[in-house]
Amino acid sequence: MYTKGSIARNKLSPLNAWAFSFACMIGWAAFVMPATTFLPVGGILGSSLAFLVAGVAMVIIALNYHYLSNLYPSMSGIYNLVKVSGNRRQAFTASWAMGLAHLCCIPLNARALGMLLRTILEEFLHIEFRAYFFQSNTLLVEAIVVVTALVLFGFINIRGMRQTALVQTIGAIVLLGGIVIILIASVFTAGDTARTLSPAYYPGTGPRHAFMTIFIMTPWAFVGFDSLSNATTELNFPLKKLGKIMIISVLCGTFAYVANIFSALLGMPDSFSSWPEYVDRLRGMSGVAGYPVAMAARKSMGKIGTVIFFASCISATLTGLVGFFASISRLISQMANDGALPTSLGKTHKLYGTPVNAVKLVVVMALLLSLARSAFDYIEELASVATAVGFGYCSLAALLNAVQNEDKRYVFTGAVGMLLCLGWIFFQLVPVGGLSSAISEEAMICVVAWVFIGILLYVLNSKSMAAK
Numbered sequence: 299m300y301t302k303g304s305i306a307r308n309k310l311s312p313l314n315a316w317a318f319s320f321a322c323m324i325g326w327a328a329f330v331m332p333a334t335t336f337l338p339v340g341g342i343l344g345s346s347l348a349f350l351v352a353g354v355a356m357v358i359i360a361l362n363y364h365y366l367s368n369l370y371p372s373m374s375g376i377y378n379l380v381k382v383s384g385n386r387r388q389a390f391t392a393s394w395a396m397g398l399a400h401l402c403c404i405p406l407n408a409r410a411l412g413m414l415l416r417t418i419l420e421e422f423l424h425i426e427f428r429a430y431f432f433q434s435n436t437l438l439v440e441a442i443v444v445v446t447a448l449v450l451f452g453f454i455n456i457r458g459m460r461q462t463a464l465v466q467t468i469g470a471i472v473l474l475g476g477i478v479i480i481l482i483a484s485v486f487t488a489g490d491t492a493r494t495l496s497p498a499y500y501p502g503t504g505p506r507h508a509f510m511t512i513f514i515m516t517p518w519a520f521v522g523f524d525s526l527s528n529a530t531t532e533l534n535f536p537l538k539k540l541g542k543i544m545i546i547s548v549l550c551g552t553f554a555y556v557a558n559i560f561s562a563l564l565g566m567p568d569s570f571s572s573w574p575e576y577v578d579r580l581r582g583m584s585g586v587a588g589y590p591v592a593m594a595a596r597k598s599m600g601k602i603g604t605v606i607f608f609a610s611c612i613s614a615t616l617t618g619l620v621g622f623f624a625s626i627s628r629l630i631s632q633m634a635n636d637g638a639l640p641t642s643l644g645k646t647h648k649l650y651g652t653p654v655n656a657v658k659l660v661v662v663m664a665l666l667l668s669l670a671r672s673a674f675d676y677i678e679e680l681a682s683v684a685t686a687v688g689f690g691y692c693s694l695a696a697l698l699n700a701v702q703n704e705d706k707r708y709v710f711t712g713a714v715g716m717l718l719c720l721g722w723i724f725f726q727l728v729p730v731g732g733l734s735s736a737i738s739e740e741a742m743i744c745v746v747a748w749v750f751i752g753i754l755l756y757v758l759n760s761k762s763m764a765a766k
Contacts, residue, residue, distance in 0.1 A: 310533045312543060314463040315526055317470035319547035321617030322522030322625065324473060324554045325403065326410030327678070329611050332562040333580045333590045336512060336555075337573065341499035342563065344508025346556050352516035353552030355718050356523065357545050359689050361711045362696035363527050364541025369699055371537050375528040376692055377632045383695035387756070390638050393629055394752040396688030399521050400626040402681040404660065405667040407618035408444040414612055417586060445665065447619060452661040462624050469617035474550060476610025480591060481557045483598035484564035494563050500574055514725045517689065518682035519555060522618070523547050524689070525625035528632070558591050565594020623660060630656035638759055676741035683726050683737060683745060690719030 310318065336345040366379040373379050376396050381389035488494060499508050523544055530537060563573050570576040576590075586592045586604065592611075595603030631653035634644030645655045667677070697712025699705075724730075726737055737745070 310463055310529060312535050312539060314467050315533060315535075315540075315543050316547050316550075317467040317617075318463065318529065318621055318624075319523045319526040319544055320550050321466050321470040321473060321614070322403075322525040322621035323520055323547065323551040324614050325407050325522075325618040326414070326611060326615050327406070327519075328554055328558055328614065329589060329591045329607075332559045333577055333588075335515075336559055337562070337577050338500055339503070340508040340512035341497070341503060342495060342559065342573075343498040344503070344505060345512050345559055348509050348512035348516060349519070349552055349555045352513055352520065353548055355516075355715075356520045356548045356551075358711050358718070359693060359715045360523065360544035360548055361541055362693050362708070362715050363524060363544060365696050365705075365708045365711070366692065366699065367527060367530050367540050368537050369703075372531070374531040375629055375632045376524070376688060377629060377636070377638070379527070380691050380695045381636070383699055386636070386638065388691060388694075389636075390633070390752070390756050392688050392691030393633055393638075394748070395684040395691075396524070397626055397629055397684075398748055399518070399681045399684035399688060400525070400622045400629070401660070401663060401667070402677045402684070403521065403618060403622050404448070404626075404664040405444075406677060407615045407622070408447050408664065411447050411612065411615040411619070412444050414608065414615065417589075418608055448661050448664050452623060452657050462620055465620045466617050469613040469620075472613040473610050473617065474554065476606050476613070477554050477557050477561075479606055480595045480598070480603065480610070481561045481564075483603065484561045484594045487598040488564040489568065494566050494573060495560075496572070497574070500577075510725070514722060515678075515682050517685040517719075517722050518678050520548065520551060521681055521685040522621065522625075523551065524692075525621050528625045528628040561594045562590035565590065565597045567593065567597070623657065627653045627656040627660050630659065639755065640759070676738045676744070679726070679737040679741040680744055680748075683723065683741075684748075686719045686722035686726065690716055690723065693719060 332345075339345075340348055363379075366383065367373075370379060370382050373382055375393075377389045377393040380392045499505065526540070526544060526547075530540065533540070566573055566576045570579070580588060580590060586596070589607070589611075592604060592607040595607040597603070599606065630639060631644045631646070633639045634641055634653075634656070643656050643659060644653065646653055693712050693715030695712075696708055697716060700708035700712050727742075
C-alpha cells in the first residue's frame with residue numbers, strides 16, 4: 299500500500315545498485331592522478347600491480363559487507379551492521395571514520411567540477427578567469443560551481459532515491475564508456491609502444507617502494523563502493539546478489555584506474571622521448587595539456603575525443619557528489635536514530651522519506667571544507683586513513699559472526715580483510731623503510747581533531763541516552 303514515505307523505498311534495481319557503487323568509487327582523481335601520483339611514484343608496473351592487488355583486497359572486503367548484509371537484512375549501513383555484531387562504541391568508531399572518508403570526497407568532487415568547467419570554458423570559448431572569491435584562493439567560477447553543485451545535489455538527495463539512482467546510472471555508464479573508448483582508441487593509434495611503455499619504473503624508484511607506496515593509498519582510491527551498504531533497505535532485488543554487484547563494481551573500478559594509466563602513456567605526444575620526461579613536464583602545464591588522459595583522447599580521436607574525456611570526467615564528479623551525499627546522509631540518520639548523534643538529524647522528509655536534516659548538515663560541512671582550499675593538499679590522506687578504519691571494523695564484524703556461525707569461508711575473508719586494514723593504517727600513520735605514504739603533519743592534526751570531536755559527541759549523546 300502506498301504511503302508518503304514509501305516513495306523513497308525499493309527503487310534500486312541491480313543496474314542502479316552497480317552504478318551507485320561503481321560511480322561513487324571513481325572520481326576526478328582517476329583521470330588526474332596517473333600523471334600527478336601514480337606514474338611519478340609507482341611507475342607503470344608498480345602502479346598497475348598495486349591496483350590489481352588492491353582490487354583483490356577490495357573484493358575480500360566486499361564479501362564481508364555481503365556476508366553481514368545477508369545475516370542482518372533489516373540492518374542497513376556500517377553503523378547498524380557493526381553494532382549488531384559488536385557494540386555501540388565500535389559502531390560509532392567505524393561510522394565516524396567512514397563518515398570522514400565519505401565527507402572528504404564531496405568537496406573534492408565539487409572543486410573538481412569547478413576546475414573542469416573552467417577548463418572547458420578556457421578550452422572551447424577561450425575565456426580566462428582570474429577573479430578570486432573572498433580571501434580564499436578559489437577562483438570565482440570554481441566557487442560559484444562548487445556552491446551551486448553542493449546545494450543542487452543536496453536538493454536531489456532530499457527528493458529521494460529515484461532521482462539519485464537515475465543520475466548515478468546515467469553517469470556511471472557515461473563514465474565507464476568514456477574510459478573504455480579512450481583506452482581502445484589510444485591502443486589503436488599508439489605509435490612506438492616500446493618508447494611509451496618503458497621504463498617500468500620512474501628513474502630512481504625501486505620496485506618495492508613503487509608498489510608499496512601506491513598500494514598503501516588504495517583504500518582512498520576505492521572508497522565509495524561500500525556506499526551501497528547504506529541503502530540495502532532500498533533495493534528491489536534479493537540481498538544474495540549484493541556481493542556479486544559489489545565485486546563487479548570493484549573490478550570495474552580496478553579496470554578504470556589501470557586503463558587511465560595506460561591511456562595516459564599511450565597518448566603521450568611524439569615530442570617526448572620517454573614517459574618520465576612527459577610526466578615531469580606535465581607539472582608545469584595548464585588547461586587540457588595538464589590532463590594526460592585528455593591529451594590521449596585528443597591525439598587518438600581529435601576534438602570528439604576531448605568531448606568524450608570531459609563527458610566521462612564530469613560524470614565521475616557528478617556521480618561522486620550524488621552518491622556520497624546519499625551515503626553519508628543515510629549514515630548520519632542511522633546514527634541519529636540510535637541516539638549516537640542528535641536525534642534531530644534523523645528527521646525524515648514527510649513526502650520523500652529522506653533524511654532531510656542530515657542532508658542539510660552535509661551541505662554545510664562540505665561548503666566549509668570547499669572554501670578551505672589549502673585542505674585539499676592532504677584531504678586524500680584523511681580519506682585513506684578513515685576508509686581503512688571503516689573497512690577494518692566491517693571485516694572484524696564479519697570475522698566475529700563467522701566464528702560464531704562456524705562459517706570458515708568468512709572467517710578467512712574477515713581475518714584477511716582485518717589484517718589488510720591494520721597494515722594500511724600502520725603504514726599510513728608510521729613512516730617505515732623510506733616509504734612516502736605516511737600522512738602529513740597537517741593531516742595527522744585533522745585526524746586527531748576529528749577523533750576528539752567524535753569522542754565529545756559520543757560522550758554527550760551517551761549521557762543524553764542514559765538520562766532518558
